Amino acid sequence: MAGVDVGGTRVKSVLADDDGSVLFSHTASTPERPGAGVVDVIVDAVTTLLDLARADGIDGRLAAVGAVVPGLVDEATGSAAWSANLGWRDLPLRDLLRSRFDVPVAVGHDVRAGLLAEFHLGAAKGVPDALFVPLGTGIASALLASGRVVAGTEWTGEIGHVTVQPGGPVCGCGRRGCLEAVASASALGRAWRELGRDGDAETLSLAVADGDPEAIRLWEDAIDALVRVIGPVCAAAGTRVVLIGGGLALSGAxxxxxxRDRLVSVLGHDRIIVTRAALGDRAGALGATLLAMEATA
Incomplete structure (x- = not known):
């Protein structure tokens, strides 16, 4: 079965056997604002995986496809309701993919799928309650409560569009000052370059470690914004493990x-763990394969 994760900058895909063991993986660039063309993007990813398998002498039958995307996703209907960064609205993704593959298809949210993978295979394994926050092109979250990923509505987990800086930078959703426009990896990279510096969020994090005052100011403002949103979620859900993923997680300590220090201060207790997610940029694709397996059960 195949799992495809369409991200803001890259499309990650994996081909797994019936036991869930990964046989092949592939990464490609995401076309700029693909809109409804995301269907072709997913088909191309699966086709590439199958070609890799055949070239290696494996000629099995595709059993199912799992596809996960960012933005608002109605998992009950398999509809990709809206993506601020990738340009689709009310896309019947599951139906369109079924017509192309003629196998069971599961459609999910990329971050919830990533947490599902972390729960079964990664840093949340054996942890009943966790919050997963990837910090990459955008920001969203997924919540694990009593060993189950919370699905809720299509708006569940969309913390990236909480306003944290009224009148601040323009967000992909069209509003100003969203968390995503202030604290995502892409936003921090833009803010760094607006200071006349070269590089991206990784360059900024290195400058922070070197004690650059301007870098530290941007970094601390972003952390404060994250805490203002993450803190209440942890308090409301009683969450004690926060998994940070996405490109910004590579900055480590x-x-x-x-x-963590600021979350401790906000929450009023030190029973909170903040750690890097274990599966890196494969989490969404691995979660998509788990959804595909569920679709065949």
């Missing part, structure tokens, strides 16, 4: 330690 430069991000994780001050984020």
């Amino acid at each position: 430069v991000l994780l330690e001050p984020l």
Whole structure:
């Protein structure tokens, strides 16, 4: 079965056997604002995986496809309701993919799928309650409560569009000052370049570690914004494990330690763990294969 994760910058895909063991993986660039063309993007990813398998002498039958995307996703209907960054609205993704593959198809939210994978295979394994927050092109979250990923409505987990800086930078959704426009990896990279510096969020994190005052100011403002949103979620759900993923997680202790310290201060207790997600950029694709397996059960 195949699992495809369409991200803001890259399309990650994996081909797994019936036991869930990964046989092949593939990464490609995401076309700019693909809109409804995301269907072709997913088909191309699966086709590439099958070609890799055949070239290796494996000629099995595709059993199911799992596809996960960002934005608002109605998992009950398999509809990709809206993506601010990738340009679709009310896309009947599951039906369109079924017509192309003629196998069971599961459609899910990329971050919820990532947490599902972390729960079964990664840093949340054996942890009943966790919050997963990937910090990449955008920001969203997924909540694990009593061992189950919370699905809720299509708006569940969309913390990236909470306003944290009224009148602040323009967000992909059209509003100003959203968390995503202030604290995502892409937003921090833009803010760094607006200071006349070269590089991206990774360059910024290195400058923070080196003690650059301007870098530290941007970094601390982003952490404060994250805490203002993450803190109440942890308090309401009683969450004690926060998994940070996405490109910004690669900064390690430069991000994780001050984020935990400020969460401790906000929550009023030190029973909170902030750690890096274990599966990296494969989490969504691995979660998509788990959804595909469920679709065949």
